[in-house]
Amino acid sequence: MNIHFSKLTEPNPGVVDVFNRWENDPDLIPLTRPNQNRAELERQEIITAERLKQRLENNHIYLIFLENRLVGEMNYMIDPQHLFKKEQGTAWLGITIGEHEGRGRGIGHIAIHYLEEQMMQQGLNRVELGVFEFNLQAQKLYQKLGYQEIGRIERFTFWKDKMWSDIRMEKYLKGKV
Template identity: 70%
Template sequence: MDVSFEKLTNPELTHVDVFNRWENNPELIPLTRPNQNQLELERQEILTLDKLTQRLKYTQIYLIYLDDQLIGEMNYMVDPSHLYKKESGTAWIGITIGEPQGRGKGIGYKAIQYLEEEIKKQGLYRVELGVFEFNIQAQNLYRKLGYKEIGRIENFTFWQDKMWKDIRMEKYLIDS
């Protein structure tokens, strides 16, 4: 199993197609974006090459490969307005393992470790993320990586006919 990562700098239509498939996958939507009701949960979002290029102006995106096949993406932005703890110099991270063959193999663990190293190279030492209350697998991954819960936001996302909390977690990146 060969896992590799690549910073996305020049997006192409093939990236847009893959991102659109992941962002509109009914299995992934509840895990990757907050929704206020069933209608939002079912909403399709179409990404264009222009929108992806614009996204790169405020988000660092890294592609995740398994045996040279694109299986996911991870990203971070610095000091976004949705931080729970407004601490300057914070990287907000996100990860999507879009292809089923990339899940449950420890790739997320390796990916987050890689992303943390990239964040440290930028001189940032605090990371924050949000994980939905029902996403136990992701919560376990983040705890295993040293993330600590710092708060919960009530009624944050809709899934399985009810509203769920968003759990906010943080980690300080310290050289070991």
């Protein structure tokens, strides 16, 4: 399995098209963005090259390739306002394996290790993330990688006719506490 990563610095039309497809994929929407009701869950998003460039101002975005095919993206931002635990030098991690053939193959595990290395090179010592409580597969992955639950935000997202919590998890890099 040939996996490699590339830092996104300038979005091209092909990347914009793929991001739009993932952002509007009914299988991914419940996993990647909070929704307060059915209408939000069914809402279509438009990502433009300009919008993606704006994201790059606050996010470090890496593309995930499997056999030279773009299958996902991962990103982090430093000290965002939405951290559960406000600790200076914290990276907020996000990852999406957008293509079906990239899921369930260990790519997320490899990708997060790579992203943690990038964070450490920037001198960051703590990572925080949020995962919806119904996303058991992602929870297992994060736990396997050493992330621990630090709190929950109740009634955070709508899916399957009910509201679910957002589980916040953290990990200290380089063994720092």
